[in-house]
Amino acid sequence: MTITLYTAPTGNGRKPLIFLKLLNIPHNVHMFSWPAGDQLKQEWYLKLNPHAIIPTLVDGDLVLPESNAILSYLADTYDIEGKFSYKKESEPEKYWQSQKWIFYQATQFAGTLFRFNTFIGLKKPEEDDVIWKNILENFEKVYRVVNDHLKDREFFVGDKFTFVDLAFAVGHFRRIECAGKFGYEDWFKDYEEKYPYLIKWYDRVLQVPGFKEGLELK
Amino acid sequence: MTITLYTAPTGNGRKPLIFLKLLNIPHNVHMFSWPAGDQLKQEWYLKLNPHAIIPTLVDGDLVLPESNAILSYLADTYDIEGKFSYKKESEPEKYWQSQKWIFYQATQFAGTLFRFNTFIGLKKPEEDDVIWKNILENFEKVYRVVNDHLKDREFFVGDKFTFVDLAFAVGHFRRIECAGKFGYEDWFKDYEEKYPYLIKWYDRVLQVPGFKEGLELK
Numbered sequence A, B: 001m002t003i004t005l006y007t008a009p010t011g012n013g014r015k016p017l018i019f020l021k022l023l024n025i026p027h028n029v030h031m032f033s034w035p036a037g038d039q040l041k042q043e044w045y046l047k048l049n050p051h052a053i054i055p056t057l058v059d060g061d062l063v064l065p066e067s068n069a070i071l072s073y074l075a076d077t078y079d080i081e082g083k084f085s086y087k088k089e090s091e092p093e094k095y096w097q098s099q100k101w102i103f104y105q106a107t108q109f110a111g112t113l114f115r116f117n118t119f120i121g122l123k124k125p126e127e128d129d130v131i132w133k134n135i136l137e138n139f140e141k142v143y144r145v146v147n148d149h150l151k152d153r154e155f156f157v158g159d160k161f162t163f164v165d166l167a168f169a170v171g172h173f174r175r176i177e178c179a180g181k182f183g184y185e186d187w188f189k190d191y192e193e194k195y196p197y198l199i200k201w202y203d204r205v206l207q208v209p210g211f212k213e214g215l216e217l218k
Helices: A011-022 A037-041 A043-048 A067-078 A092-122 A130-149 A163-182 A196-206 A211-215 B011-022 B037-041 B043-048 B067-078 B092-122 B130-149 B163-182 B196-206 B211-215
Strands: A003-007 A028-031 A056-059 A062-065 B003-007 B028-031 B056-059 B062-065
Touching: A003 A011, A011 A067, A011 A092, A011 A163, A011 A211, A037 A043, A043 A056, A056 A067, A062 A067, A062 B092, A067 A092, A067 A163, A067 B092, A092 A130, A092 A163, A092 B062, A092 B067, A092 B092, A092 B130, A130 A196, A130 B092, A163 A196, A163 A211, A196 A211, B003 B011, B011 B067, B011 B092, B011 B163, B011 B211, B037 B043, B043 B056, B056 B067, B062 B067, B067 B092, B067 B163, B092 B130, B092 B163, B130 B196, B163 B196, B163 B211, B196 B211
Parallel strands: A003 A028, B003 B028
Antiparallel strands: A003 A056, A056 A062, B003 B056, B056 B062
């Protein structure tokens, strides 16, 4: 069977791309340039992903959009030895903790980043804008939760780097990248000081062989 | 073991509440009033859910926030016969399709509903507001994807009602409820006409024994 990943160099787009590399799974990559514009609205792609977003994984007959569903699928199907994941059969508690965090990454972290990226492209934030205040408060909330969680831990779940760390670390990298691209680094200038455990964890993730190189894939 | 669900009468809050009833699982409910205000910021609740959101399921030693992670967990653990779900072991393709849709519900459907509810509470939409235009376009996009998907199908995955249908139907109900509450039904007035397959599917879901009554739980 052939695996093909349709993706782009964004936060969600990089997650499965890096995981395929770390798992050493043979695959093809169809890389869209970004911003994708109308590329994702081509009829052949809409058949795979009717919402016209990236990424989409095709593995034989299975067509799977949603980056965090793809990470779960790859872990479950190809990480047989549990190098980067926990097996439900042998470690159910750690398996469900991973599921909790991967949904949290999708809803609260990636959701806030989506609002930041989308709205900043639409309208320059005005001073005292309540909507922008809310977006920044949500970033703080997620970073605080993650920072507190990582206070006494090396990684999100158990004692090893898993696809949950991968998802959050890619999101954090993308947050920095986008703030820079749009010229709003100032909004996050005290994050290193406020969230030291998260910063230390991120440094650990950057040491995972293949992760840092994965961020550069285009 | 005792199961306790900490929840509130919202879209995400109702999902696990209804599923526990449908699965006929003995459980306790801790129902917060809504809007919850500072109730969720009490120290004892923050230990269960540091982001201060509902719902959270506690099942013995397992503490599980994130409504769609909870649905997956309940299906996997307590729906042994697969009445409302597919088993990975026997029907992997349908299992992963369910995972795809449950993540899509969390990110695109519930994410858009979150923006609608949060922002409308913060600031009255102005005419030609690009941010509101974007939110409404995202609703249209999700409704179109779902409507097209349900054109030739009775339910989201396979031929039976599953927790995926539950999640989307509760979200649809909540969307109607919130539009009404804030006085913006007009924005959605042509949805019945534009998304007829979704409306028919929703009528089917309302026939599932216990579902409609579940929506009324408070």
